[in-house]
Amino acid sequence: MTLETKKSVFVELGKFLSQFSEDNTIKNPEVLKNNQFFEDFTALIKLSQSHNGWYTPEQVYFSIQSWASALTEDNLNQWLSAYTIDNAKPKNIALILAGNIPLVGFHDFLSVLITGHSVLVKTSSNDQHLLPFMAKYIIAIEPKFADKITFVEGKLENFDAVIATGSNNTARYFEYYFKDKPSIIRKSRNSVAILTGKETKEQLTALGEDIFRYFGLGCRNVSKLFVPKGYSFDAFFEAIFEYQDVIHYEKYANNYDYNKAVFLMSNFKLLDNGFLTLKEDKSHASPISSVFYEYYDNLNELQTRLEQERDQIQCVVSTNLIENSIDFGQTQHPKLSDYADNVDTISFLLTT
Incomplete structure (x- = not known):
């Protein structure tokens, strides 16, 4: 052919x-x-x-x-x-x-x-x-x-x-x-988002798509937020409220109840809106129904760190804050040339 x-x-x-x-x-x-x-x-x-x-x-x-x-x-x-x-x-x-x-x-x-x-x-x-x-x-x-x-x-x-x-x-x-x-x-791998506090409600709502699509099970789902010191999550929680129906799905709700209980029994401080928990954590890989967050002081230092941790990261979402980041709401719309783990599959197949 x-x-x-x-x-x-x-x-x-x-x-x-x-x-x-x-x-x-x-x-x-x-x-x-x-x-x-x-x-x-x-x-x-x-x-x-x-x-x-x-x-x-x-x-x-x-x-x-x-x-x-x-x-x-x-x-x-x-x-x-x-x-x-x-x-x-x-x-x-x-x-x-x-x-x-x-x-x-x-x-x-x-x-x-x-x-x-x-x-x-x-x-x-x-x-x-x-x-x-x-x-x-x-x-x-x-x-x-x-x-x-x-x-x-x-x-x-x-x-x-x-x-x-x-x-x-x-x-x-x-x-x-x-x-x-x-x-x-x-x-x-996991995906992360960088917030500045200046995002619009529309951008934060689109970020909800990056978090909740496929119930957060994909490597392109955002599981970690980087936020500046003093960041308030009020606007974030307000913007993602339209995804509240996810808690009516039994398998997701079971994960929410279980993971929240585990966090609370471990005396972790949580932010919670009834269908998503936010936990301060240095790891990129959060469990289903939870997103980790971490504060940053300097964007240049954060970019250096993310570059060093690139083997753990599939996508970075931001308002073009760092090179090759993806717009809010777009992680589950990859182009054919957006290869998993940034490994060119076609080149591998042509040279094997």
């Missing part, structure tokens, strides 16, 4: 996904293979929460719409224009995927196939249905992909390189197990 053919298949996938949204799912008769797949995908979305309690319809639809927006001809062309792809020697690439948020491994899946390799996918037990369904769709559009895609339940074998995502503990296992193979091993 030529690169143009592969791109066209994923553009068709984007058109298929664009039909599905929480408020307005409408079948488009012009979408290829729709009669074969539309109703089944609608049913799968509704069943997703029974497969994984965190995969509520709202969160699954959000992920689907994000990929629908990304998989356009213009976006694919812009992303891939920086590379020479057609000369890549085809290899077998193993993927070990996470399952913390819906379709979190799709970018790796797309990257392997678009560069002409074959993919061996070991899905997470938390996300075993969405990606295989989408694979069936692209195979229906282009049957040549059938020989390029394999989902593996047991031991991974006969692969040339691996991309594996997991916790810091599993990453150590991956690094040992795959020490003789070219690899990208991703560990746990």
Whole structure:
């Protein structure tokens, strides 16, 4: 298959996904293979929460719409224009995927196939249905992909390189197990935000999206705030009040109750609005339903520190206070060129 053919298949996938949204799912008769797949995908979305309690319809639809927006001809062309792809020697690439948020491994899946390799996918037990369904769709559009895609339940074998995502503990296992193979091993990361006290209500409300989307389970979710000395959280709490309904979701509420109790029993000082706790802590990784915060004195010193800790950080959110920071509300809208852990997956696949 030529690169143009592969791109066209994923553009068709984007058109298929664009039909599905929480408020307005409408079948488009012009979408290829729709009669074969539309109703089944609608049913799968509704069943997703029974497969994984965190995969509520709202969160699954959000992920689907994000990929629908990304998989356009213009976006694919812009992303891939920086590379020479057609000369890549085809290899077998193993993927070990996470399952913390819906379709979190799709970018790796797309990257392997678009560069002409074959993919061996070991899905997470938390996300075993969405990606295989989408694979069936692209195979229906282009049957040549059938020989390029394999989902593996047991031991991974006969692969040339691996991309594996997991916790810091599993990453150590991956690094040992795959020490003789070219690899990208991703560990746990978190995202942080830098506030000055001059943010508008709209910006702070958008920050709530960075915190609460996917219930805070993603590496791009903000789990830590850096605030200036004397900062008042009143405006922050007022701005994020519109996310209060998150506490009505049982799994989130259970985490809120448990983590709050643990903090209080440990005599930690907390700020609390009834659905989110704020705790002063130097760590970047806060538990679900809690965000850590830390005071800073000097932005230049903070930037130096964040640079030193870049291996722990996925995104930095701010009003352009430091280089390469992301606007409020945008952490869950990455471009195709926004690689996890800032490791260029396409370059890895082309040089492996």
